[in-house]
Amino acid sequence: MDPIIFEMKGPVGCITLNRPNKYNSFTRELALQFQEALKKCRDEAVVRAILITGAGKAFCAGQDLGEVTAEEGPSLSTILSEHLNPIIRLIREIEKPIVAAVNGVAAGAVSNVALACDITVAAPDANFIQAFSKIGLIPDSGGTFFLPRLVGPQRAAAYMMLGEKVSAQEAVSVGMIYKILTEDDFDAAAYAFTERLAQMPTRGLGLTKRALNQALTNALDRQLAVAFLEKRKPVFKGE
Numbered sequence: 001m002d003p004i005i006f007e008m009k010g011p012v013g014c015i016t017l018n019r020p021n022k023y024n025s026f027t028r029e030l031a032l033q034f035q036e037a038l039k040k041c042r043d044e045a046v047v048r049a050i051l052i053t054g055a056g057k058a059f060c061a062g063q064d065l066g067e068v069t070a071e072e073g074p075s076l077s078t079i080l081s082e083h084l085n086p087i088i089r090l091i092r093e094i095e096k097p098i099v100a101a102v103n104g105v106a107a108g109a110v111s112n113v114a115l116a117c118d119i120t121v122a123a124p125d126a127n128f129i130q131a132f133s134k135i136g137l138i139p140d141s142g143g144t145f146f147l148p149r150l151v152g153p154q155r156a157a158a159y160m161m162l163g164e165k166v167s168a169q170e171a172v173s174v175g176m177i178y179k180i181l182t183e184d185d186f187d188a189a190a191y192a193f194t195e196r197l198a199q200m201p202t203r204g205l206g207l208t209k210r211a212l213n214q215a216l217t218n219a220l221d222r223q224l225a226v227a228f229l230e231k232r233k234p235v236f237k238g239e
Contacts, residue, residue: 003030005055006037011048011198012191013041017110020056025064026110028074031083038090049198050094052117053101053190062108062131080140084109088142091116092213095206097197101190102126102168102177112143115150118209120177121193122168123186128176130160149216150176 005016015037017024024030041047054060067073074083091098091113100117107129114120114128130147132139139147139160148156151174159166171177183189197205211226218226 002033003027004033004037006033006040008044008047009191010195011046012194013037013044013047013050014191015041015050015052017052017054017060019064020054020058022064023058023061023105024054024056024110025061026079026083027064027067028079028083031079031087035086035090038087038094041096042090042094047096048202049096049194050098051101051190051194052098052114053187054103056104058104059100059102059106059114059126060110061105062110065135076137084113084141087113088116095209096202097194097205097209099190099194099197101181101186101193102128103186103190105129107131109141109143112139112141112146115146115176116142119197121179121181121190122171122177124168124180124182126168126180128166128168128171129163131163133161133163145216147176150174 001018003017003019005014005018007014015034017030017034019025019027019030038050041050063079068076068079097119098117100114100120102114102120102122103126104123105127106114108131111128111130130139130143138144143160147159151159155174158164166176168177168180172180181189181193211223214226215223
């Protein structure tokens with residue numbers, strides 16, 4: 001069974017983490033296939049938005065520690081430099097809207113993958129856990145970059161240091177994620193949400209994403225120069 005299911009459903013590139021018996025925990029094979037799926041979404045013009053979700057009851061339980069402790073398993077530095085960090089960079093660099101649909105627990109590194117996406121939605125019973133402190137690790141996958149910007153430094157510190165479970169309801173209330181999808185068919189609702197973005201002007205959304213990326217480090221005057229209006233009536237060409 002492939003650890004990643006990649007499908008192009010109309011204008012949406014759908015990436016599903018597919019190790020449900022292991023709560024979709026990351027392995028090298030899964031991470032590299034994830035990267036390839038993101039690149040396909042980047043390069044295929046027909047893909048106008050990207051949906052990332054998990055198979056089964058979990059979004060992802062984080063890194064598969066069994067792989068780490070295996071005799072010839074990858075080192076933590078390899079996992080970061082070759083597996084996880086390239087995924088975060090692709091998510092932020094691809095100038096198409098990327099939605100994370102968190103269908104269950106999102107723990108550790110892949111909790112931060114979800115938070116790196118442009119918009120994160122969740123099932124009512126989903127939860128988020130910065131589980132690093134429980135095994136003596138520093139949060140990775142951009143967590144210390146994205147989480148304080150989403151919820152503020154005090155709350156981010158508490159979530160990361162205490163490793164407490166954050167419910168979907170709390171995650172919405174503190175601004176960690178966008179919204180909860182309450183429909184009975186979560187997968188269908190997540191697809192419909194992403195397809196709505198895919199029907200919008202992709203180029204404009206991509207440039208909005210570029211401006212939001214720049215806003216993370218720009219001073220005000222530089223950011224003011226990012227937005228340029230031609231003062232003419234827009235002509236949409238479906239791009």
